[in-house]
Amino acid sequence: MGEQETQIHSEVKKFSHEDLKDITNYFLRTVGRGGFGTVYHGYLENQTEVPVKVCSLESTQANKQFLAEVRSLSMVHHRNLVKLVGYCKDGVNLAVVYEYLPRGSLFDHLRGKDSSSALNWRMRFNIVLEAAQALDYLHTGCGMLHRDVKSSNILLGQNFEAKVSDLGLARMFSADVNSIITLSGTPGYIDPEYQLTFTLNEKSDVYSFGVILIEVVTGERPILTGRENIHIIKLVKQKLAQGSIEDVVDSRFEGEYDMNAVWKFVELAVMCTRDEAANRPTMADVVMHLKDCLQIEEHRQKGKLEPSEKSDTNTSSISTPQSVSVSFAPDSR
Structure with a gap:
C-alpha cells in the first residue's frame, strides 16, 4: 500500500x-x-x-x-x-x-423529476442555509474549494436535510486532458472571471452558490432556453431594476413568504453573482446574511411581531458587512 x-x-x-x-x-x-x-x-x-x-x-x-x-x-x-x-x-x-441520500437532489425538487412535489419557500431556505454552512466550512475550516457547486450537487436526506456532494471530483477531472470537461464546473454556474483567467478561488464557489440562490427563489434553470438563451441572473436583474419582486418569485410559493426576507435573499444572490470576484461576499458573509433573512421569516411564521414591530422590520435594513452592501432594494418595503 x-x-x-x-x-x-x-x-x-x-x-x-x-x-x-x-x-x-x-x-x-x-x-x-x-x-x-x-x-x-x-x-x-x-x-x-x-x-x-x-x-x-x-x-x-x-x-x-x-x-x-x-x-x-x-x-x-x-x-x-x-x-x-x-x-x-x-x-x-x-x-x-x-452515503445514500434518499430524497435526491435540490435540482430534482426545483423542476426536475420531482417537480410535482416542489419544496416550499421555508424548506428551500433551510436547504441553502445548510449548504452554505458546508461551503463555509470548506473555505474557512479546510482551505478547500468545491469547484462544481450546483443544485444537483446538493443532496437531500429523509427529512430534507441538505448535504453537499461531489467535493474533489471537479479538480480530478479538470486535470484529465481526455475528459469532456474543459473547465472546472458546469455551464450556467461557472464564474465569468474564471472563464477569462482559468484561476479558481473561493469566490468562484460563491458565484456558483449565488446562481443556486436564484434558482431557489425563481424555480428556474440557470440558463433559460427559448428564442435566445438567457442566463437567469440577467433576467432577475432586469426585473429588480423595475422594482418588481413578485415577477421573480416562484409562483408555487403561493404568497407564503415574507417580502422583506425575499428581497434580502435576492439581493444576496445578486451580490454573489457579481462579475468581479473581489466584489462578492465570502461564504461566511453569505451564511450570516442568510441567518438574518431567516430571522425575518421566522417572525412571520410564528406571528410574534406586533403591528408596530412589523412596520419597523419592513423599513429597516438588516445589518450587513460593508463588503456585502446591497443596492437592489426598493425605496420602501
Missing part, C-alpha cells in the same frame, strides 16, 4: 473492483451520469444503500491525483457534507462510494 493510501482515514474502506460488482449487482442499476462517469445504485454487506460513482479518468495525471483527492475527502467532516464511505483504486478501475 502506498504512502497516500496509508494516510486515508481508517473509516474509509478500500474496495476492489470485484467488491463493486457485488455491491452494484454487476452495475445493474444506473442512477446518474456526469462528466466524471456513471453512478450506480448498490448495497453494502449490511444492506446499507450507497451510490457508487465509477470514474472515467483517462489521463495519467488525473489517475495519480485520485488518491490525493480521496485522502483529502477522508479528512473532511461536516454534517452538511456527504460522507465518503469508501473508494476503489484497482488497476485502471477508479470509483468512490458515498
